[in-house]
Amino acid sequence: MQYWFNLYRANLKVSIASMLQYRFTILIWAVWGFVGPLISLAVWTAVSAARGGAIVNKASGASFGARDFSAYFLVYMIFSHLMMSWDAFEFAFRIQNGQLSPALLKPVHPIHRDASSNIAFKLTTSAMLLPVWILLFVLLKPNIHLTFESILAIPALLLGGALRYVLQYSLASIAFWTTRVEAINQLYFSLDSFLAGRIAPLALMPLWVVGIATYSPFRAMGSFPVELALGHLPADQILPGFALQIVWLVVAAGLFKALWRSGIRQYSSVGA
Amino acid sequence: MRYLKLLGVLYRTSIQTDMEYRVDFFTRLVASLLGLLTTIGGLSIAYGYTSTLKDWTYPQVLVLVAVYYLMDGLTEMFIAPNMRNVMSQVREGTLDFVLIKPVNAQFLTSFRTVVIWRAANIVVGILLTLYSVGRLGNHVGLVQALSFAVTMAGGCAVVYSLWLVLVTLTFWFVRVDNIEQIVWQAFEAARYPIEIYPAWLRGGLTYIVPVAFIITIPAQALSGRAHQLPLIVSVVIGGFSLAAATLFWRVGLKNYTGASA
Numbered sequence: 078m079q080y081w082f083n084l085y086r087a088n089l090k091v092s093i094a095s096m097l098q099y100r101f102t103i104l105i106w107a108v109w110g111f112v113g114p115l116i117s118l119a120v121w122t123a124v125s126a127a128r129g130g131a132i133v134n135k136a137s138g139a140s141f142g143a144r145d146f147s148a149y150f151l152v153y154m155i156f157s158h159l160m161m162s163w164d165a166f167e168f169a170f171r172i173q174n175g176q177l178s179p180a181l182l183k184p185v186h187p188i189h190r191d192a193s194s195n196i197a198f199k200l201t202t203s204a205m206l207l208p209v210w211i212l213l214f215v216l217l218k219p220n221i222h223l224t225f226e227s228i229l230a231i232p233a234l235l236l237g238g239a240l241r242y243v244l245q246y247s248l249a250s251i252a253f254w255t256t257r258v259e260a261i262n263q264l265y266f267s268l269d270s271f272l273a274g275r276i277a278p279l280a281l282m283p284l285w286v287v288g289i290a291t292y293s294p295f296r297a298m299g300s301f302p303v304e305l306a307l308g309h310l311p312a313d314q315i316l317p318g319f320a321l322q323i324v325w326l327v328v329a330a331g332l333f334k335a336l337w338r339s340g341i342r343q344y345s346s347v348g349a
Numbered sequence: 350m351r352y353l354k355l356l357g358v359l360y361r362t363s364i365q366t367d368m369e370y371r372v373d374f375f376t377r378l379v380a381s382l383l384g385l386l387t388t389i390g391g392l393s394i395a396y397g398y399t400s401t402l403k404d405w406t407y408p409q410v411l412v413l414v415a416v417y418y419l420m421d422g423l424t425e426m427f428i429a430p431n432m433r434n435v436m437s438q439v440r441e442g443t444l445d446f447v448l449i450k451p452v453n454a455q456f457l458t459s460f461r462t463v464v465i466w467r468a469a470n471i472v473v474g475i476l477l478t479l480y481s482v483g484r485l486g487n488h489v490g491l492v493q494a495l496s497f498a499v500t501m502a503g504g505c506a507v508v509y510s511l512w513l514v515l516v517t518l519t520f521w522f523v524r525v526d527n528i529e530q531i532v533w534q535a536f537e538a539a540r541y542p543i544e545i546y547p548a549w550l551r552g553g554l555t556y557i558v559p560v561a562f563i564i565t566i567p568a569q570a571l572s573g574r575a576h577q578l579p580l581i582v583s584v585v586i587g588g589f590s591l592a593a594a595t596l597f598w599r600v601g602l603k604n605y606t607g608a609s610a
Binding site: 101108116121123132257262263267276277281282 | 372376377380381383387394395398403537540545
């Protein structure tokens with residue numbers, strides 16, 4: 078325990094120092110997190126303006142007004158920043174140019190250093206983005222009523238972040254076989270857009286999409302914490318939601334272990 | 350004439366290199382079709398609740414998405430790879446080798462390579478253009494086709510100028526590769542009608558990173574939403590930005606001192 082604590086503390090220190098060195102660079106990457114949710118918000122605000130009021134999904138009975146959309150997409154923006162992971166996109170480059178080889182020589186699994194740099198990125202950029210988030214809340218006047226259940230969003234956020242991280246790392250290990258991962262990543266991104274409620278709140282989607290989303294890992298690491306924080310979830314869906322997060326986390330960890338073990342045998346260190 | 354021949358040689362060699370990575374094309378095609386499916390799926394969910402989005406009908410928005418794909422593909426195929434090259438050449442000091450060659454440096458840096466597999470997005474863009482024009486019905490005639498061609502040319506001129514200005518900034522700041530991300534973020538926003546954004550953002554997308562001229566106006570021209578004025582503006586802006594960017598590049602080049610020498 079002490080060992081892991083020291084390991085992560087040392088890694089975090091190094092990562093944070095290097096993030097602060099390149100603060101402008103990482104800030105520009107972090108701004109990507111604004112783009113998606115704010116575009117979705119603009120689209121749905123325009124739709125509700127065209128309808129002249131709240132949008133009601135006849136199939137599910139859910140209703141969203143302009144300020145409900147602001148609440149949903151603002152909270153989504155912050156939560157998805159806190160749960161984000163980019164390893165699936167970066168790992169293939171490391172395999173292509175042989176950068177992975179030195180990392181493999183170290184006595185600890187490379188995932189730990191990457192996880193530290195993920196946490197460091199979130200800590201440093203969240204501190205930088207906090208004023209912008211507050212400003213957006215003031216400007217967009219979201220309709221938020223915090224309830225007691227909103228606190229549960231914190232463990233849901235942590236589980237969701239862990240799930241996304243492990244799942245993306247498994248996806249990244251596919252690069253051991255294929256080297257090119259654009260198509261796989263795009264598939265992941267497409268599924269994530271719909272099933273994680275990134276493009277629209279799930280409550281406004283066709284029922285069959287919601288059905289798939291509910292059992293998919295994407296909702297568990299996407300809109301589930303957001304819906305929890307905003308009190309959109311009926312009480313009887315909270316516990317099953319957490320159970321699904323844990324089940325998917327276990328599955329993802331198993332998948333990662335299996336993929337990594339056979340992948341590392343496959344690895345022939347290109348370019349080194 | 351000499352430059353045309355040179356262009357042929359440059360493109361031929363880079364196509365020969367790309368031929369070694371043929372599978373790349375199919376991965377990119379699959380990726381861009383999946384991306385298209387996502388955009389269209391999202392739009393059709395939104396259009397399930399309304400028939401027009403700020404006066405844009407569904408087929409008109411499809412035209413917009415098609416132009417987005419065309420412009421994205423053209424940029425990634427012809428412009429971006431060359432400009433990224435210059436950025437790293439400035440950093441490494443190897444731009445010197447380009448400058449001492451007996452041809453116009455702007456020509457040589459701008460048209461050095463072509464990444465043909467990036468044409469996947471262009472293929473998707475063309476197919477979607479044809480499909481959405483069909484959906485528009487018989488609103489598209491010779492006039493629309495001509496004004497589409499003109500505004501597309503204007504848009505290409507603006508994209509090229511934008512990138513040239515970005516690259517020229519490296520002469521002073523050395524590292525600006527991240528500013529590229531701002532251009533792509535604006536592109537992402539222009540996938541939707543820019544009228545949906547608040548006024549300040551619309552201003553930014555029109556005057557700072559002018560995706561309005563790159564994507565929105567060509568889409569309006571093809572779907573018959575644009576009138577003569579945007580057409581003239583597009584030509585003027587295209588020509589003006591080309592001239593201004595070239596001038597800026599020349600000033601920047603005078604400031605280039607070579608990194609390692």
